[in-house]
Amino acid sequence: MKRIAKSTLAAVGLDVRLSRNVAQSQVAAWQQKQDALWAPFLKHLDIRTIIDVGANTGQFAELIHRHCPDANIIAFEPLPVCHADLRRALAEFPDSQLISSAVGNAPATAEMNASQFTPCSSLLAGTDLLGEDYPDAAVTETIEVPVVRIDDALQSLPLLDDVLVKFDVQGFEIPAMEGAAETLAKARVVVCEVCFFRRLYQGQPLFDEIYAKLKDLGFTYMGNAEQHKRKSDGRIVEADAIFERLGA
Structure with a gap:
């Protein structure tokens, strides 16, 4: 009956699809758009280790897996509510690890x-x-979490070249980088979520400060992958900024 109904509707120019097929199509289109944004920054590299700082439920892990399918991933995420979904995302990576902590300089x-x-x-x-x-x-509750230095957490773990470090720590970028000096010295690429002209968190560094920090560490700013526009006026306020150590 379903096939007859669809054939009848198709004959008059109507395309009827199940809602799950529409949803799958939308997800596929969104992934294709994401991949087109990220490919120019990644396709010339052979990333083997990904350090995902602020992994949340594995959104970046799923994205980066499509570009670096043979890489292993070490994810830092302090929120227990995120861990079940994150573990499912990490299951696609060989030798992946979850470190259930926030990061800082001590x-x-x-x-x-x-x-x-x-x-x-x-x-x-x-x-x-x-x-x-x-x-x-803006709706928050306060929970207690452990904080580790990235260098300390990775001290006994082998990092295969090339290394990509991604920071998504909502204003805590500078302390996170200060606790990762040895790790960043081994990194080829740093991905960092940045704000350009507005601070969403008290004491949050803007792009200029993060740019200066990573430039001092030997990285070159290569541009932005995904960008977020302010709904009120369309200005670009946040982005995933890409920094690469050239000549490595």
Whole structure:
């Protein structure tokens, strides 16, 4: 009956698809768009180790797996609510590991502002601008999480060349990098979420400070992959900035 109905509707120019097929098509189109944005930054590299700092539920892991299918991944994520989905994403990687901690420049236990929109969770308190485009981001509760230095956490783990380090730590980028000096010395690529002219978190560094920090460490700014436009005026306010150590 379904086939007859679809044939009848098709005869008059109507295409009827199951809702799950529409959803799958939308996901495939979104992935294709993402891949087109990231490919220019990755296709010339042979990334073998990915250090995903602020892994959330594995969004970046799933993206990077399509470009670097043979890489292993070490993921840092302090939010317990994210761990089940993250473990499922990491299952696609050989020898993947989850380190259930936040990162900083000294080992500690700290209070994290856990956002209802989990990617916006931070060790820093939000400013009045947090939630400007996504109101759920400003709804938070405080939880206690361990904080580790990346260098300490990776001390006994082998890092296969080439290394990519991704920071998505919602304003805590500079302390995270300070605790990763040895790791960054081995890295070929750094991906860092940046804000350009507005601070969503108290004390958050803007792009210029992150650029200066990574330039001092020998990285060249190569451009942005994905960018986020402000809903109110269309200005680019956030982006995934790519930095590469050239000549390596």
